[in-house]
Amino acid sequence: MFLNFQTVPIIESGTGKVSLLSDFCSQLNIKRPIIITDEAFYNLGFIEEIEKKLKSKNIIPRVYKKVLPDPPEDNIFEAVNIYKNFNADGVIGFGGGSSMDVAKAVAYFSINNIKIKNCYGLNNLKNSRSPLIQIPTTSGTGSEVTPIAIFTLKSEQKMGIVDPLLYADIAILDAELTLGLPKNITAYSGIDAMVHAIEAYTTKFKKNPISDALAKKALFLLGGNIRVAVEEPRNKKARENMLLGSMLAGMAFANAPCAAVHALAYPIGAQFHVPHGLSNSLVLSQVLKFNSKDVKDMYCEIAPDCIPDLKNKNPTVDDFIYGIEKLIIDLKIPNCLNEVGINIKDIPNLAKDAMKQERLLMNNPRKLNYEDALAIYKAAL
Numbered sequence: 051m052f053l054n055f056q057t058v059p060i061i062e063s064g065t066g067k068v069s070l071l072s073d074f075c076s077q078l079n080i081k082r083p084i085i086i087t088d089e090a091f092y093n094l095g096f097i098e099e100i101e102k103k104l105k106s107k108n109i110i111p112r113v114y115k116k117v118l119p120d121p122p123e124d125n126i127f128e129a130v131n132i133y134k135n136f137n138a139d140g141v142i143g144f145g146g147g148s149s150m151d152v153a154k155a156v157a158y159f160s161i162n163n164i165k166i167k168n169c170y171g172l173n174n175l176k177n178s179r180s181p182l183i184q185i186p187t188t189s190g191t192g193s194e195v196t197p198i199a200i201f202t203l204k205s206e207q208k209m210g211i212v213d214p215l216l217y218a219d220i221a222i223l224d225a226e227l228t229l230g231l232p233k234n235i236t237a238y239s240g241i242d243a244m245v246h247a248i249e250a251y252t253t254k255f256k257k258n259p260i261s262d263a264l265a266k267k268a269l270f271l272l273g274g275n276i277r278v279a280v281e282e283p284r285n286k287k288a289r290e291n292m293l294l295g296s297m298l299a300g301m302a303f304a305n306a307p308c309a310a311v312h313a314l315a316y317p318i319g320a321q322f323h324v325p326h327g328l329s330n331s332l333v334l335s336q337v338l339k340f341n342s343k344d345v346k347d348m349y350c351e352i353a354p355d356c357i358p359d360l361k362n363k364n365p366t367v368d369d370f371i372y373g374i375e376k377l378i379i380d381l382k383i384p385n386c387l388n389e390v391g392i393n394i395k396d397i398p399n400l401a402k403d404a405m406k407q408e409r410l411l412m413n414n415p416r417k418l419n420y421e422d423a424l425a426i427y428k429a430a431l
């Protein structure tokens with residue numbers, strides 16, 4: 051079997067680990083980091099504490115806190131300017147997927163004078179990047195361990211830069227940072243992480259024993275803890291398991307890529323500004339139904355991990371899909387496109403944009419064309 055597997059070389063996980071950030075900066079010889087985050091997370095106060103701690107160790111940070119959801123390219127350009135004017139020597143991504151994706155791009159474009167439009171797609175980066183530390187504050191994207199950065203262009207299209215150069219040097223998982231996440235964000239990001247693992251387990255070309263093991267363990271942790279994490283936001287054990295599960299899912303899909311759920315979700319996010327996890331959730335069960343003809347056995351294999359109630363019950367593919375639909379309803383996630391303001395007249399445009407996500411669609415276990423996309427969106431209305 052031909053197998054290639056890559057991930058971040060150093061993972062530091064544990065409650066309170068983020069307080070050791072100065073040690074990790076020193077490990078990478080970072081003395082003037084730029085911290086990339088968003089305003090909402092900055093206002094929680096964690097970063098101010100960290101700035102103080104870094105300064106006490108003679109590490110002088112500068113914060114860029116203007117990252118927007120579904121980040122536009124302007125976020126990169128602004129932060130790169132700050133990096134240069136400040137003479138920064140490293141990048142710390144601190145937040146959800148948007149902040150970490152911007153951090154990846156800043157680490158690259160801060161020392162490479164290359165036009166971003168030439169970098170979209172697979173393996174288009176050259177040279178090297180600045181030192182990069184990633185610290186997730188949600189349990190969903192797994193961006194801390196992926197080589198993928200997604201941006202929303204002015205045309206409302208989401209585009210990805212995918213290149214091994216975007217793997218961080220160090221990822222720090224500290225569940226304490228996730229204790230204050232609101233219920234809806236916990237639910238959306240948790241479903242996103244589950245989708246990463248489900249799509250990795252059933253991906254068409256790069257499925258392999260390492261990604262399979264990671265995806266199964268991720269689903270065991272996520273499926274077993276998502277309800278508790280939503281209901282009891284300060285339950286540390288559940289938060290730790292969600293953070294670990296989302297990272298394992300990230301490792302899996304970084305090597306066994308995502309497919310049609312993400313391809314059909316991206317236009318919903320880009321055109322209607324729906325959060326990424328919710329966009330995935332809205333099309334998930336219909337894509338599972340579409341794919342189930344080709345990957346029924348795989349869905350049955352992961353069913354007891356995703357839905358603990360199905361353990362020792364020899365579940366059918368219908369049990370699996372019903373279990374996912376029930377989970378989405380129980381978590382009080384909107385479960386039809388109408389609920390986020392999408393109508394039948396919007397569907398052709400969504401389907402047209404979904405077909406542009408070739409990077410993802412090529413990984414889908416069942417070939418999906420424009421008519422299939424229309425039918426899936428219609429069924430999700």
Ligand SMILES: [Fe+2]
Nearest residue numbers: 191242246326
């Ligand atoms: Fe995702």
